[in-house]
Amino acid sequence: MRLPKLRPIMFVGTASDVGKSVITAGFCRIFKQDGYEPAPFKAQNMSLNSFATPDGLEIGRAQAVQAEAAGIPCHTDMNPVLLKPTNDKSSQVILNGKPIGNQSAYDYFMGNDRSELFAAVKQAFDRLSSRYSPVVMEGAGSISELNLKHRDITNLRMALHAGAATYLIGDIDRGGIFGSVYGSIALLTPEERQCIKGILVNKFRGDSRLFEDGRRMLEELTGVPVVGVLPYFRDIFIEEEDSVSLENKYRSAVSGKVNVAVILLKRLSNFTDFDRLEKDPRVNLYYTNQPDEIAKADIVILPGSKNTIDDLLTIKNNGVAQAIYTAHKNGKTVIGICGGYQMLGETIEDPDHVEGSIEAVPGLGLLPVRTILQPTKTTQQQQFAFRNSSETCLGYEIHMGHTTVRGEVQPLAYLPDGRTDGYFLSSKCWGTYLHGILDNNAVVDELLADYTSQLSDQTFDFRQFKDQQYDRLAEVIRANVDMDQIYASLQLTD
Template identity: 60%
Template sequence: MKKLKSIMFVGTGSDVGKSMVNTGFCRIFKQDGYTPAPFKAQNMSLNSFATPEGFEIGRAQAVQAEACKLPCHTDMNPILLKPTNDKSSQVVLNGKPVGTQTAQEYFMGNNKAALFTEAINAFNRLEKQYNPIVLEGAGSISELNLKSRDITNMKMAVETDSVTYLVSDIDRGGVFASVFGSIYLLDDVERKQIKGILINKFRGDIKLFEEGRMILEDLTGVPVIGILPYFRDIHIEEEDSVSLEQKFKESRSNTINIAVVRLPRMANFTDFSVLEHDPRIHLYYTDQALEIEKADIVIIPGSKNTISDLAHLRKIGIASSIVRAQKDGKKVIGICGGYQMMGESISDPQGIEGDLPLISGLGLLPISTVIEDNKVTEQCQFKFKDYSNTCTGYEIHMGQTTLKHPENHLNILDNGKKDGYFLNENCWGSYIHGILDNSVVIQDLLKGFDTENINFDYNQFKEKQYDKLADAIRENVNMDLVYQHLNE
C-alpha cells in the first residue's frame, strides 16, 4: 500500500478527547489494511503499562497499540512523567526511570533539546516499521509560557511534517474562542501544519451546528473535518485522572458494591475498568469513610507515593474504616501500593518517596515493605491461588516486600517467582496490575455473593469497543478528506 504521511491530533486543552480520537483512528487504519502505530513524545500520567521487553510507557499508548493490534513498545512513548507530588515527577526515558525533577527543573532546564532528540529518534524508528504513525499531542497547543520548550505538540508536528488536526471539546463551552485562539497564537509555520478541526463531544442533533461549522471555517481558514457526538455507549480505557471526577459515586442497594479507595496519587486506576462493565457490580471511587463501610468489597489501589498516600488515609479517617471493614467480614484487597499499605510497615531508608523514612501499615497482612530505587517493570503470566487457569498481568513497582509466612503467597508466576499474600478469602494483596482483567479472579472475588456466574471476557469486550469507536468516527468524519491530506 502507498505510504501515508503521519497524522497528529492536538488539542485546545487537556481532556478534550485526543487519546480517544487517536485510538479510533489507529483502529480505522488497521481496518483499512495499513500498519499503524501510536506515538506520543511526552506523556504525563500515573497510569502506565509494562512492555513485553520489561519497560514502562503511558497506558494510553498501550491502549492505542492494542487498537492497532500491536504489542506496545517504548518508542511509542519515549518520555513519561509520573508525578510524585504537586511539584515533582519521576522522569521515565525510553522505558526506564532516570531521576526525579521538579516542574521548574524539567521545563526550565536545558535538557529539553536532548529529550526532543530522543523523541525524534523513537519516532524515526517507528516510521521505518509502521505506516502511518498516529501522533498525539498533550494539553493545549498554545501555552505561550511553555511553548518554546514544548516537545510534544507543534514542534513535533512540524519536525515530522504530520497532517495535524486540532481537537476541541464543545461540551465544555467556548469552542469558537478556544479553536480560533489556539490557531491564532501559533506562528506561521505551525499554523500551516493544521489541516483541519475536529469538534468532539457534541450533544444533540449535529445538523444544528452546521452554521457553527461554517463560522469556524471562515474564522480559521481550515476545514472542520468532523463533529463527533458525546459517546455514551463506547467504553475505552481512559488515562486522564480528570475522568475520575465523574466516577465519585455512592453505594447502591441490591447490587455488589465495590469501593475503590480514592488516593491523592492513585496509579493505574485502569485496573478497575473491567469492574465498571460487569453487570453484577456497582463500582465507585470514594474517600468518604461512610461509603467505605457500606461497600461489600474494598480495593486499595496502586499509588505513586505509597507512604504519603497512606499518611493521607490516616489523616482523613479512611485507614480505620478499611480496617473496620475487614474486621466486619467485608472483602479487602490491595494492588501494588495498596498491597504494600495492607502490611505492618513501609520503610523508605533512601528517601525515594519523600522525607518520611518509616510508616506503620494498616496491619491487615503480616508483610513489610522496603522502598528501593530498583524499579520492577515486566509483563507476567501466573496462576491465581490454586486455580489451573493461566492469567496475565504486569508489574510496575519500586519496593521489596517480605512475608512472615512465605508459604501464604497468592500467585505463582510462570518464571517460578511468588507474588502477593493470601490471608483468607476476604483479605489478600498482590503486586500484579491487571489481575482483575482475568475472569477467574473476578469469579473468585465474587464468591459468597448471591449472583449468577457470568464469564465476562474483557479482552473481547475491548475489541468490540475499538470497532464501535472506529465506526462512529467513520460516520461523523470526512474520511475522504483525511485520506486526501495523508496522500498529499
C-alpha cells in the same frame, strides 16, 4: 499487497481532556481496518496510568491502549518520555521506558535538558516511523501555551519534525468552541499554521446538522476546514487516559448488587485495574475517600499509588484507614493492589529516600508482610495461575518495592518461572503486585463468591469486549468525519 506509505497524522487540542487520546485510538483502529500498519506516538505523557511493555519497560497507558487498537504490541518508542507526578511539585521522569530520576516541575520545564529530551523523542519517532505507516501522533494539552511553546517537545515542534498532517480538536461540550479554536490557531506562527489541515469538533450533543452555521463560521474565521463533528457518547468504552474521568464515578452503595469501594488516593495510579470489575453486572463500583461510604461497601480495594507513604499517612489522618480496619473487623473483604498491597502490610521502609524524607512508616498491619522501597523499578508483563485455578491469567508489574513475608509464605499467584506473588490471608483479605489481576474471570468470581452465587458469564471475554469497542469507535468516526479529506492529506508526494 502492501499499501503505499502514508505521512504521519497528528491530533492536537485546544486544551487538555478534549478527546485527543480516544480519537487517536479510533484512527489507529481505522487505519488497521483499512489495511495499513499504524502505530501510536506521544512524545511526552504526564500520567499515573502506565503499562509494562513486552520487553519489561514502562510507557503511558494511553499509548498501550492505542497500540491495542492498532493491533500491535506496545513499545517505548510510542511514548519515549513519561512523567509520573510524585507530589504537587515534582515527577519521576521515565525516558525510553526507564526511570532517570525525579525532577521538580520548574527544573523539568525550565531547565536546559529539554534539547536533549527533544533529540531523544525525535529519535524514537524516527525509529517508529521506519517500521509503521502511518504513525498516529497525539499532542498534549493546548497547542498555544506561549510561555512554554519554545520548550515544547510534544505538539507542533514535533509535528514539524514529523511532517505530520495535523488536526486540531475542540470540545464543544465545555463551551467556548469558537474562541478556543480561533485563538489556538491565531496564536500559531505561520510555519506552525501550515501544519493544521483541519478542525475536529468533539462531544457535540444532539443533531450535528444544527451546527452547520457554526461549522461555516469556524471555517471562515480560521481558514481551516472543519472535517468532522463527532457526537458526545457514553455507550462506547475506551479506557480514559487519566483520573480526571473519576469525577463521574463518585457514586455510592446501592441495594441488589455487590458494592465495591475503591479508595480514592491522592496519587492513585492505574485506576484501569478496575474497568473489568466496573463492567460486571453483579457489581456496583465506586471511588471514595469518605469513611461512611466505605462502611457501606462489601468489598474495599486499596489501589496503587505513586507515593505510597504519603498516601498511607493521608488515609491514617482522614479516617479512611480506620474505616478499612472496621470493614475488615466486620467481615468485609479488603484487598490491596501494588501500593495498596504495601499499605496493608506491617511496615513500609524507604532507606534510599525513593519517595521522600520519611524513612519508615507502619502499615495497616492486616497482612504479615514488610516492604522496602528500592530505586530499581520492576516492570514486567506476567502470566500467572491464581490460587487453585487452572485458568491462565494475565497481568503486569510496575513497582519500586520488595516485599517479604513474616512467617509462612501464602502466595496469591504462581508465576511460570517458579516465583510467587502476593499474600493470601483469606478469601476476604489479600494483596498483590499484579496490575490487571481483576481483568481475569477466575479472580473476579472468587472475589465475589462470598456475596453472590452467580458466576460471571463465561462467554464474556474482556479483551474481546475491548476489541469490539475499538470497532464501534472507528464506526462513529467514519460516520462523522470526512475520511476522504483525511486520506488526501496523508498522501506523500515525490
